[in-house]
Amino acid sequence: MEKISTSNNVCEIIKKRKTMRSYIKKEIPKEDLQEILSVTESCPTALNKQGYQIYVVKNQETKDKLCLAAQSQKQVSEADVVLVFFADLERGYQRNSDKKSFFYSVQDATIATSYCQIAAHALGIGCCWVGAFKENEVIKVCKTKKNLRPISMLTLGYTDPEYQKKIEAKGKKRKDPKRMFKFL
């Protein structure tokens, strides 16, 4: 397998990602949103069952309701697009031995969110992973069926360059790698 020419660039770009919680009023072009979704669905899932579903929310009223469901985190209202990732308990892989359909569907939805986030970032779109929300309220707002359980949201939007610089200048706070990795 040959090293892909821009490979280090890919790693460098990913490492520069920071959570962006404030957005300006500027629409994400359709083709960029399409590309983000296309990268997302290229992600692996357990037994390739694609045990997730994504609601792509542009409607302002719906975003405002999702904002309320998410402890009024304002980035949910401000974002141009909010993506809601659901674990699909019917579609996801079920291991007969242990009935772990939820376990694998949660992972599928989480993998999709991760791929999606990196794609948005690479396209210069700011984004914030929202994990704290009232599940039942999100289900109500999105009018989903029983097989879908909300796992995460991503808020997408362009950021003010000054805000972005300020956030990036702060760097990332991470634990000592010795606490994260063990070598055997």
Place this chain on the structure above:
Amino acid sequence: MEKISTSNNVCEIIKKRKTMRSYIKKEIPKEDLQEILSVTESCPTALNKQGYQIYVVKNQETKDKLCLAAQSQKQVSEADVVLVFFADLERGYQRNSDKKSFFYSVQDATIATSYCQIAAHALGIGCCWVGAFKENEVIKVCKTKKNLRPISMLTLGYTDPEYQKKIEAKGKKRKDPKRMFKFL
């Protein structure tokens, strides 16, 4: 936020990723492994708690034991490096209201695996996400403490160019996007 110059390239590279289950005997350079781990720990986690731990396994005997724990999937033995991702139930975010520490730690470990996979792929290293294994056996092999629960493994190694071409030529099997995305 400006579009990053090689952005489309990043998306294109990610979309080309395919699962590689067969490896040649060639070591991954230390600096590449370091870069992969560095991208991994740049990933977001719930409340930045980094509720995961990664065991980096190079030892052949340990890889062979992990292979047995994972339904004898041969890529686990063949890989140059096997990464085992654990949810750290002590370190991960716990929402007092619903005691969901496991829920968030599973996501943290899954996000880390996703970022790691993309970094390895970008560096030209083949990789396979292994999700089916006997948890208790993995715990025994890695001699972990009670707070760690194995969520996923990634097998990393270089592939034979002919094998790689064959796999890539097959393309990706994915469901109709209409079944994956809903627009609100």
